[in-house]
Amino acid sequence: MSKDGVIYRVAGPVVTAVGISPRMYDVVYVGNENLMGEVIKIVGDQTIIQVYEETSGVKPGEPVTNTGRPLVAELGPGLLSSVYDGIQRPLPLLRDKTGDFIFRGVTAPGLDREKKWEFNPVVKKGDAVSPGQIIGTVMEGTIEHRIMVPPGLEGKVEDIKSGSFTVEETVAKIGGQDIIMMQKWPVRVPRPVKEKMQPDIPLVTGQRVLDTMFPLAKGGAAAIPGGFGTGKTVTQQQLAKWSDAEIVVYIGCGERGNEMTEVLTEFPALEDPKTGNPLMNRTVLIANTSNMPVAAREASVYTGMTIAEYYRDMGYNVSLMADSTSRWAEAMREISSRLEEMPGEEGYPAYLAGRLSEFYERACRAMSLCGKEGSISVIGAVSPPGGDISEPVSQNTLRIVRVFWALDTKLRERRHFPAINWLTSYSLYNKQLAQWYTDEVAVDFPALREWAMLTLQRESELQEIVQLVGSDALPDEQKATLEVSKMIREIFLQQNAYHPVDTYSPMSRQYVMLKLIRKYADLSAKAVQAGVPLDKFVSIPARQRFIRAKLETNIDAELTAVGEDMDAQFKALGV
């Protein structure tokens, strides 16, 4: 299929070639240095190629080779704990090859070809197998990597082996075809599933404001918008560290180099709270920083999504973070403008909305072809210019996703972290998930949550009055409400990502904390009725102890003690 052509024109990352007749999105190699590119437009005998690498020094007349296949991801054992660029080249390998800076024209396979994996078959010779069915397993670190029949293939198992193999060695023969452990899948095409399912289990993250107030379902999609400096990245990193998905795919798309370094150095150092192993063992990182080629940035989200789908197909829950989809959209805009396409809103291509929804639609909870249940929960960051979410990327994203965690600059200025605004954020999964909370946390949990939200809502109304007349003008009952909502904000919603204890709050503890605040609210309401002066119960030591309890290593015991203190101290006031 490969036929050689020549370069006709070079303008930045967009190269025009003649003499090849490729299909759309075929991968081609451009120039004497074999720079990787992708066909994005065909006009007559001219082929327009977006090149994934810097093109300076490339001349018209240099050769172009067509590979005859689209951009694929290599899927198989060895993905976990890898660090890739946007087109799945392992960054550590690139460093070995070209040093501290990335020079162009370097190729490196996504999966290690030398490494041997211990393959244990789970089907026998003569079994009939269908597409996606698991034929064997490999231990990939601590995760059981399930080797599946490639989609589209079925038949009788004619031969199946057991033992140590590389990803390219034949482990089985099915329907006349040799099966190796590595699959190649075109990144822009979603992998098939048997059936998509309702997302009705929450993704538990240990972040109080998320789990309790604005939960995301496994298989759902959430957006985190936020002007710069609102703590978006920290929130995303917290999710990667603590959410209860087995596999984490983190796509640093057009992000800062130093931030990526933080991820790259932190992840390997982090201990997985569930297993005690390094968190990296179940993580795939994709790092395409803002100064790396723009076309590879465009491809990076697809590469990450394809890897996520591959693990979902094995029956795992995957959480995928894309930071930031705005940078991805900007890559689309940049390439589109180089192609001199007719721009849509704010210079973004007219197909922006389509691309975004195609991407988020790949998030789902599904019965996979192998008969196991898996999910991909997507958390996409959007970075709207000037923090103004009326711009196209934010708006098109909000039309698709069902959870919105509104990061807020004002809260950041007050050092309220995570700076997620409780009034403007929302989750449309609350109803769907209520059953789970009732069954798994506590019967009164949904009601408690609703009460907390109402109190916060009430606070914002009262604040308006305070702005006008000052807090002294309020009756004690309303002042008490303000005190309670202050506790919800400062004790419950604020969470310190850098504190060893506070960084993760299990559901049970979230419930206890909220319950304690409710207890204070009830007791103070009684105190108001009994005519106890406000200062008296506002300044009880139990409140200070409650605030400090968050940071104590024996937090759960402390919280119990706070409850007892509260009872005793209110009693002393005669309540």
Place this chain on the structure above:
Amino acid sequence: MTEVKVSKEYKTISEIAGPLIFVEKTEPVAYDELVSVKLSDGSMKRGKVLDSSDKIVVVQVFEGTTGIDRSASVRFLGETMKMPVSKDMLGRILSGAGDPIDGGPPINPEQRLDITGAAINPWARDSPHDFIQTGISTIDGMNTLVRGQKLPIFSGSGLPHNDLALQIARQAKVRGEHEEFAVVFVAMGITNEEKQTFMKEFERTGALKNAVVFLNLADDPATERIVTPRLGLTTAEYMAFELGMQVLVIMTDMTNYCEALRQVGAAREEVPGRRGYPGYMYTDLAQLYERAGRIKDKKGSITQIPILSMPGDDITHPIPDLSGYITEGQIVMSRDLHRAGIYPPVNVSSSLSRLMGGGTGEGRTRADHKGVSDQLYAAYAEGKDLRGLVAIVGKESLSEKDRKLLDFADLFEDKIVRQGADEDRSIEDTLSIAWDILGALDMEQITRIDRKYIEKYLKKKA
């Protein structure tokens, strides 16, 4: 700067538009290749290839196209733009095109480096966590700068950002160790008057001996302005990663750079993005800013302080906006503080250093630093809010606690923010001023600092 092998000469200019010339040619010309243009009066101009196709090449001329006619001759130099670098560059003042303008000898290059630079492999980066002391309280204490960080100053026209830039260039140091420290100062589109001030200041204070200064003036061509920061950063990379120095790059004013970018984009008839700036401005800025950093197993580092003036003080303008997405925080200058006569007028509430967490605390600055800065932020924010309330209800109706917060905000601006243009405060100085003013608050208002530090440092007013 680059007089190397000479190829065929063309006299085939077909079109001249703005800073661009369109040349017909017969042999292949590389994208980004350097070009020399000989005018009919014998003078020379340089440029580079923006678009190369089979027959026509688009060339962007650095010095502008004034005086070029269709009979000018064009040579393609067969290589992309390089910067000659050497250790002797310290103490030198160069033009925006990299030629010495201080009357000294030409640079004797040890290496010639491609000015575009390559992206640092994220895997090779080392995370930045070494404190750089600028001697400015609002930066060191509240928005700490660390080695390898890029922390821009968002300013406005008429604000003293250049004074602050000079003060930082003068005072910045790496503490405790005997590290070689250097400053690369890149001025883009500055007026002749500013140039005089910069040169005089650098010489007066002796800061020049550890600095390389690039000066691109307001009346230099826009196309040169696009090259200037790349020359500066290439020099910085050489000093940091080849010579092992700690390099601070100060770039002022990025707004002029972006204007130049827009000008060239428009001349190329590109589809414009927001406010007419090119759609690739984000990537273009990233390619400058991301050259800051540290590399594993290398001694040196590049830290950047880009300075930009926000048109109309609008922080949502594309230039500060896109910069903010790439840089690790921002120092914002406030017109209100400036009017109130406070120098440096840093608006602490909207400033942020994203890498502060890693660069402060025990062993880096001082153990109480993080808590103190959080407390100052919180109390100052509350105090500022109360100012609004006081305007409506009067100071008398405030509670005792609120009155203390209100006074605290004034105290904060007067003691922490305000400092002299030659006042070089160590981090200990800054923290001790902070504890002084925290003494004006009630004990129970100090909630963000660990008890043990309160006991150790807080001096209650009798």
